Amino acid sequence: KKVKNKWKVYYKIYLNEQHGKLSYDTEGKLIPRGRNLSSILYNVALNKDGTTDIKKLFDGEKPFSYPKPVKLLKTLIQSASRPGDAVLDFFAGSGTTAQAVLELNQEYNRRQFILIEQMDYINNVTVPRVVKSLDLYNSEDSFVYCELQQEEKIKVSTQANTFTEKFYTLEI
DSSP states (O other): OOOTTHHHHHHHHHHHHHTTOOEEOTTSOEEOOOOOOOOTTTTSOOHHHHHHHHHHHTTTOOOSSSOOOHHHHHHHHHHHOOTTOEEEESOOTTTHHHHHHHHHHHHSSOOEEEEOOOSGGGTTTHHHHHHHHHHHTTOOOOOOEEEOOSOOSOOTTOOOOTTTOSOOEEEO
């Protein structure tokens, strides 16, 4: 039999070899490395879902541009953590991670969250979203809101009970 497009196959092998995508065994035979995997997050959530999520909490307003979808973060948190773990978000933004953890806690075992944000919208967006999420899911949980100040000493006079108060400011 005559093989059609024989040169194209060799050309593709040559290009893949140049980019390190091919491997050979000790006898010089080609070892296929497999195919590239498709995304594991295919059709989990769309960007517009994040906007819809935040508008539900803020009475139709959009106080934050391009929020992440809660469904996407729920999927990531559920697959990358175990019940009882703490989820750390260094870039809290609008607080989607907190909402996703609270929603997961309604369905599964207890997870905690730690949010860190250095921008000034934390008082206008992040904290209100966490408070509204707690109310939305009828959660008896509470959270601690700490704000770093100029001084580097913790004021001992702060007597906050984290189990009963919804939030407070800890001056450091």
